[in-house]
Amino acid sequence: MKPKTDVDHDIIVVGGGFAGVTAARDCRKNGWRTLLLEARDRLGGRTYTTQLAGHKVELGGTWIHWRQPFVWAEKERYGLEVRETPGNVDPATEEVALLVRGERVLLRGQQMQPVVEALNRYFADAQALWERPFDAHHTWPRLFARDGMSAWDRLVQMDLAEPQRSAVGCYLDALANGTSREVSYNEVARWWALSGHSLPALDDACGRYALKDGTAALLEAMVKDGRPEVRLSTPVQGISDEGDHVVVTTHAGEQIRAGSVIVTLPMNVLPSVEFSPALDPMLVQAAGERHAGRGLKVVMKTRGNLGGVSKRLGLGGPELPLNIVFTYAKADDHCLHVGFGSDATKLDLNDREQVQEAARAFFPDMEVEECMGHDWVNDPYSLGTWTNYKAGWLEKYHAHFQQDRGRILFGQGDHGEGWRGFIDGAIAAGSKAALRAEGVLG
Numbered sequence: 215m216k217p218k219t220d221v222d223h224d225i226i227v228v229g230g231g232f233a234g235v236t237a238a239r240d241c242r243k244n245g246w247r248t249l250l251l252e253a254r255d256r257l258g259g260r261t262y263t264t265q266l267a268g269h270k271v272e273l274g275g276t277w278i279h280w281r282q283p284f285v286w287a288e289k290e291r292y293g294l295e296v297r298e299t300p301g302n303v304d305p306a307t308e309e310v311a312l313l314v315r316g317e318r319v320l321l322r323g324q325q326m327q328p329v330v331e332a333l334n335r336y337f338a339d340a341q342a343l344w345e346r347p348f349d350a351h352h353t354w355p356r357l358f359a360r361d362g363m364s365a366w367d368r369l370v371q372m373d374l375a376e377p378q379r380s381a382v383g384c385y386l387d388a389l390a391n392g393t394s395r396e397v398s399y400n401e402v403a404r405w406w407a408l409s410g411h412s413l414p415a416l417d418d419a420c421g422r423y424a425l426k427d428g429t430a431a432l433l434e435a436m437v438k439d440g441r442p443e444v445r446l447s448t449p450v451q452g453i454s455d456e457g458d459h460v461v462v463t464t465h466a467g468e469q470i471r472a473g474s475v476i477v478t479l480p481m482n483v484l485p486s487v488e489f490s491p492a493l494d495p496m497l498v499q500a501a502g503e504r505h506a507g508r509g510l511k512v513v514m515k516t517r518g519n520l521g522g523v524s525k526r527l528g529l530g531g532p533e534l535p536l537n538i539v540f541t542y543a544k545a546d547d548h549c550l551h552v553g554f555g556s557d558a559t560k561l562d563l564n565d566r567e568q569v570q571e572a573a574r575a576f577f578p579d580m581e582v583e584e585c586m587g588h589d590w591v592n593d594p595y596s597l598g599t600w601t602n603y604k605a606g607w608l609e610k611y612h613a614h615f616q617q618d619r620g621r622i623l624f625g626q627g628d629h630g631e632g633w634r635g636f637i638d639g640a641i642a643a644g645s646k647a648a649l650r651a652e653g654v655l656g
């Protein structure tokens with residue numbers, strides 16, 4: 215297929231999160247007249263850099279790592295720096311509060327070791343399941359054999375004593391940003407395998423290094439580099455493949471013609487756009503079921519700087535408004551803490567008192583001075599947080615995700631190999647879709 219000369223653009227990219235910005239940058243750099251259409255009044259999608267108490271904070275996607283090759287390459291390419299969230303610096307000075315059936319248990323230093331060992335046992339077969347985590351086909355039979363199993367199913371198979379059982383459960387709920395009963399075991403095992411098969415490696419890969427100037431700085435560098443035409447506040451209503459070109463219709467009724475379109479919409483949002491030919495019904499079904507990420511994230515400014523404690527970590531079950539709370543940054547007279555919960559309906563993220571009460575379940579002396587968050591689950595342009603597949607999804611849906619149809623290419627970061635559901639996966643999906651566009655246009 216060749217580009218048409220009577221179209222407005224060679225390529226239209228729908229959605230301006232990391233997948234869309236990457237696709238638009240690459241297409242433009244490949245010489246195509248590229249238009250990026252974004253519904254919100256900002257780029258970034260499920261990443262969102264803003265300010266709290268003079269700190270740059272992220273209300274969505276935050277942490278990156280050199281184990282995430284696509285995003286780390288971008289960070290290097292544009293010379294961006296990282297800053298550290300207090301990590302596994304010195305377990306002896308960490309304060310870990312675990313809620314076990316309503317009881318608060320404090321774990322210090324070596325007391326975390328049994329939890330670390332329990333997680334090692336829990337994930338004992340992750341190596342075999344995800345022997346090549348960027349090449350799921352390599353171990354398809356093993357993954358399919360496990361696919362119906364939720365993370366919870368796996369937990370109840372083990373005869374773990376308390377408090378290890380509760381702690382492992384809390385980690386699983388936190389990875390899901392939902393519940394361990396919904397997320398598949400394969401998914402949490404994927405996180406474990408990609409990170410490097412240990413709790414410190416998981417903490418490092420998924421919760422330690424953030425871009426110093428925010429995810430917004432990386433997006434800005436990418437747009438500046440590629441210079442695609444960007445239109446914000448332009449939600450797309452329809453996408454139609456007309457055989458030798460595509461027509462993209464905006465909510466305002468404008469019809470824009472192009473040689474091809476790259477769709478980077480979140481999977482839960484996909485059916486809100488009218489496609490012609492119609493979307494694969496399995497994609498509509500999966501979106502209706504929604505992925506497991508239906509929780510919340512809140513950023514808190516808390517009074518005091520914790521004295522000699524290097525980091526606080528609170529772990530609780532999915533029935534609580536917050537199921538994980540940890541120190542994000544320390545200043546002279548205050549800290550930033552981040553909290554995640556399994557159910558977006560359980561907390562008003564902008565209600566300071568509610569948030570403080572939720573955090574005090576772990577640390578009764580915690581004084582929340584300010585807080586903020588974004589309701590990703592009810593935002594019509596995301597309808598969820600990060601994507602984790604539910605039990606049975608690999609077998610049911612995998613073959614349907616990211617299947618291009620004619621001139622309509624699917625570059626969604628929610629799907630794909632490796633770190634799908636992460637910033638890294640979004641960049642991977644966008645860059646691969648841009649490459650496939652060459653086949654359609656060139």
Ligand SMILES: Cc1cc2nc3c(=O)[nH]c(=O)nc-3n(C[C@H](O)[C@H](O)[C@H](O)COP(=O)(O)OP(=O)(O)OC[C@H]3O[C@@H](n4cnc5c(N)ncnc54)[C@H](O)[C@@H]3O)c2cc1C
Pocket residue numbers: 228229230231232233234251252253254257258259260261273274275276277278420448449450451478479480483487510511590594595596598599600601626627628634635636637638640
């Ligand atoms: C709370 C939270 C914490 C997270 N933490 C991390 C983390 O620490 N590290 C990490 O790597 N990942 C994290 N993630 C996941 C990561 O942010 C996402 O996987 C990634 O940003 C998704 O990028 P994307 O481009 O695929 O999708 P999105 O960022 O969702 O982009 C899709 C875009 O499509 C737009 N859109 C929707 N509908 C329309 C329409 N009709 N017309 C036009 N545009 C439309 C949206 O506005 C959006 O900009 C987190 C996510 C959340 C929500």
